[in-house]
Amino acid sequence: MEPAGRRTGWQIARRLHYAARMSRPHAPDPLLLDRLGALLGPQGFVTDPDLVTPWLTDWRDRYRGETPALLAPCSTAQVVEVVRLAAGARVALVPQGGNTGTVGGATPPADGSALLLSLRRMNRIRAISAEDNAVIAEAGVILSDLHDAAAAIGRRFPLSLAAKGSATIGGLVSTNAGGTQVLRFGPMRALVLGIEAVLPDGSLFDGLATLRKDNRGYDLRQLLTGAEGTLGVVTAAALRLVPAVAARAVAWVGVPDPRAALALLRRLEERTGEAVESFELVPDNALALVLRNIGGARAPLSEPCPWNVLVEAVGTAGGPDPRDALEQTLAAAIEDGLVVDATLAANEAQAEALWALRESISEAEKIDGPSLKHDISVPVSEMPAFLEREREQIEARYPGSRIIAFGHLGDGNIHFNLLPPEDAPRRPWIAEHGAAASALVHDRVAAVGGSLSAEHGIGQAKLDEFARLTDPVRLNALRAIKRAIDPLGIMNPGKLVPLASGGEDQ
Incomplete structure (x- = not known):
């Protein structure tokens, strides 16, 4: 030898x-x-x-x-x-x-x-502290339960999404979940202070310290966040809390186009500082789906607008009233032609009703029937032009199809979904055109320096497209990390990490 x-x-x-x-x-x-x-x-x-x-x-x-x-x-x-x-x-x-x-x-x-x-079953909150502004929660804790626990000590966990009543902390960490407050607080990765995880050999990584500074080399906490269970099993997480909201203002705003929406966001930021935490873009066709398919949903404005935004601004104890700032800024924007119409929630019930319209879009789409889902991100400055240009071109490429593009305009993440033509059987149409249509969307995203996965992860659904569009250097690094930490390939195989040619990598 x-x-x-x-x-x-x-x-x-x-x-x-x-x-x-x-x-x-x-x-x-x-x-x-x-x-x-x-x-x-x-x-x-x-x-x-x-x-x-x-x-x-x-x-x-x-x-x-x-x-x-x-x-x-x-x-x-x-x-x-x-x-x-x-x-x-x-x-x-x-x-x-x-x-x-x-x-x-x-x-x-x-x-x-x-x-x-x-x-x-691992659903205990092990510790929570207003002094540390931190909570240690096991992987099975449901997000809405964590919200309640933080509120009980005058704090809040600043990440929310439509599935908050069933999504768990372990899943949110493992997928680096985003949600509606990324604009101010970032995704899950920005909120994770520490992690406890069982590695593929059965050893326990105990990294639950709530340190804000810890400069000891490679950050295993960040490596495990977003790993989709391919590098170990997250069993608990230490998470950052922030002061509770003393007042909030929620408005539904009709705008002529995405460019006006982005201009409105920048104006709100100038006038209110960091008070604006959520800025959600909703086209008229997405709202129409909700009004048709979700019981009890009501149109927020007297006349439909081609595009809408849902805005939430918050204030803390002793701070300025976000409602006054939001109301004044919207009134000026209407006078300037930037906004077509707007309604400001008068109470919590109205605020929740407006949020329900946004959070019901995915459920309304599911009820409506199968469609092609794309969780994309592009540079924020590119988003208005991308939405207008690509919507027109893709609908022309597939006559009768409809783009529903909604989501987190402020952080460049839009759910860019393609519905088959109304007169076509959906599943056969998707079987025939789906792969090519999704590849076209992802190609257009890549052309402007964007990502085919903004907040939902890769899983098994995007493996092929991830491999096709990703720099080989990045892919090789992912495979090397996977092999090093999970040499037996037992942790969630077939997810996140594409196989190398020949299929020899787990």
Whole structure:
């Protein structure tokens, strides 16, 4: 045998390929299942199809998997032992939180080769402090419950989204969730102070310190945030809190076009400083879907406008009243022709009703029928032109199709969704045109320096497009990190990290 230093590149590649093949996950055997059942007990080891089946399909009903068992540990110690046993048997695990993701990232493979690892029973808030402005929450804590806990001590957790009643902290961390307050506070990554996670070999990374400064080399906290469960199982997170809102003002504003919407945002920022936390763009066709499909929804303005924005400005105790500043700025914008019409919520009930219109868009789309979803981001300055130009060109390319583009204009993230023609059967149309239409959208996004995944992640839905459009240097770095931390390839295989040509990478 030749010394390692004299091996050719072909020999080294062959050895790596062989090692990768040897490390592919195995199917669970009865002995492993028996050990896991004894460890977790009847509440934590679930095989009843009636209890398991609801968790085998993603939120959009695009992917369906199978699993021999759903594992539901109730403590970090149990997660450690689960991962240790799975690693010893080389069996894959698919971590799952509230199962509210939109890219199939928490759905097990269809061949039943992986075990579904639910963190929902780990739902304790371990510590919360107004002095530290921090909370330590386990992975299964539901976002709305975290909001309530923070409010009880005069603080708040400044991330919210439509699925707040079912989305869990572990899932939000693992997908680097965005939501409606990224404009001021950033995505989940900006709010994570520390992480506790079980790594693929069963070792425990205890990084829950609520330090604001910690300069000890590579930041494993940031590496695990957004990793979609491919590098380990997040069991708890230390999160940043901010002062509670003393007053808020919510307005629904009709504007002629996206350019006017962005100009309005910049004017509001000049007049109110950091008071504006949410600035959501809603086209008339998205609002029409909500009014048609969601019971109790009412039009916010007397006459439809081609584009709308939902604005929320907040104030803290002792600060200026956000309502006065918002009302004065909108009145001036109407006089200047920047705004067509506006309504300002008079109370909390009206404010929540306006927010319900925005947060019901995805549900209204789902009720309406299948469509092509694109969670894109482009530079904020490019967004108005992109929306106008690409909407026109794509609808012309696919006659009768309709673009519904809504979302977080202030941070450059828009949900750019394509609905098939009204007279076409939707699923057959998507089967025939969907791949090419989505590739066209992603090509146009890439041409202006944007991203095909702004806040929803890659999962399994975007693997091929991610591989097609991403710099090889970036892809190789992702694969190297995956191989280094998860050499057996057992953590959520088939998600986030595209295989290299030949399929040798996990």
